[in-house]
Amino acid sequence: MPPIKRTKFKLSPEQLLEMFYWLKLIRAFDERLSILVKQGKVRSGVYTGIGQEAIIVGTCYGLRKEDYICPLHRDLGAFLMKGVEAKVMMAQMFAKDTGLSKGRDSALHSGVSELGIFGNTSMLGANLPVAAGLGYTFKMEKTDNVVIAYFGEGASNVGDFHEALNFAGVQQLPVIFICENNQYAYSVPVEKSMAIDDVAIRAEGYGFDGVAINGNDVLAVYQATQGALARARGGDGPTLIECKTYRWHGHSEHDKAFYRTDEELAMWKSRDPIPTFTTYLRARHVLDDQKQQDIEAKVAATIDEALEFAMNSPDPKPEDAVTDLYA
């Protein structure tokens, strides 16, 4: 497989600190949700992406408002980075009337068209044909906007994945397919669901490049995404980026994940994307104690404010169980 051209990038200290903020916020949001589930305050539908944050930050950072994202069920951070307020996402998790879906469905099964966010169903991979359709409109309009579509390695075994990538390849669509390979499709390990090591090689079957990278390195993800963005914006079609990562929690918060070993989890926790990036920033004097403290305080305040908003928001009205079916 031809390697993806390395793209040079330069991020200012301010930009690097923004990325750091997003990593921290997304982690803190998911951690708080996990606690809220244990407290029985959020009922279900929580699929955290703890451990996978570098993928979201590295792919979403610097996107245009006009670009579209099609996140998967673990990608709450992508909603935040594309412009949904934290309090609205929290209200969504609480099934409140002020959430994105007004209590109609849990988790991330909602979207915001004005912000370029498509919300998928529970059918994993079903967002990918939709992503191709969004990309097709950019092609028709001859704009250089791009669609970023996320899926897990598990979803790469679904027919929709293959239909979507094939269509995108044939039509040379500006779609970047981001595989979050977190090693498990619920309980099934990757070696039981694929006879190949890298999802990335599947791209070759559809006529475009795929690359497997360290998904826990936010700058590696950012760099690969910038390369793919440049290609897509330049009319050179899709790219598949497989980000190798690991989810620390179970498939959902009720899953104790007994199907994996403590050693394996510990090994992946030692590759936590946040300390890795923190060390990088400190070594370059971008981050110091004061700045870190400020960012952590901002994160905590954002989460607290979101929580207060969600808890004080009204439940949906019973009569709205049958509204919004038709335009």
Place this chain on the structure above:
Amino acid sequence: MSKELTYLDAIREALAEEMRRDPKVFVLGEDVGAYGGAFGATQGLYEEFGELRVVDTPISESAIIGVSIGAALRGYRPVAEMQFADFISCGFDQIVNQAATLRYRYGGRASVPIVVRAPSGGGVSGGLYHSQNPEAWFVHRPGLKVVAPSTAYDAKGLLKAAIRDDNPVIYFEHKFLYRRAKGPVPEGDEIVPIGVAATRREGSDATLLTYGAMVTPSLEAADRMAKDGVEVEVIDLRSLLPLDKAAIFTSLEKTSRVLVVHEDVKTLGLGAELSAMIVEERFDHLDAPVLRVTYPDTHAPFSHVLEAANLPNTDKIVEALRRLAAY
């Protein structure tokens, strides 16, 4: 001004006129491009509108519908062709889980104006996979609209209405009618609104509810009954979801007897819902049980002997009407 057109030409004319009227309308599907569609419904469109708006797709029904949904989210009005209604099962998830639920789970903040054209029905020696009438699957799914024209006039007017509707519409076009149904079609912008039935024949002794290719044998049966002094009111439903309940109830309040005729199989076909709805809401008006003439609960066989045994026809409808009148 009107002219004589076949049902198939009426579909083609509706597509061409809508594409001329609104640059956001485009068609996609298997063989719809230069070839003009397996039945010729898109003939001439490729030459007039080019390959960006007349999209030949791979054999990927799920992607065809998923791409349509993505485009619809960006304000386009795609018309997806399933080569045969039988193949719609391959795109089922995108219709019932993605398109049908989207507005609901987006809190009413988005809509999916797609049309899925589905050439359906038997009587053409199509065998198991080129004869099906899967409309009831979609009538069972809130969030969708389902229409089934029986005349050239309605084929054009309902397709225009479907394209302009902001909701996902499944448009069942009956293959038996493509070249056999011929009639006056208005030139220009005549819309047949979704949700409005047409009374094809007035009568005071029984109400016959039907749609699609069953309208003609139903009218023939009604003519035969008239010779025996029984006047049957024949209502062409045209729209299966939503149903024109007012038209149905007004007629049965006059006649007190109802026969449902459809080509779909009996169990949980549209007749089951019509019967339940009538019994639930207008029991006091009935002088007889609601009867049904339908396909038996079996598959569509290839042999014309076997298929003829299954298809409802004028004789079967007359027999049922006699039973109904004598009750």
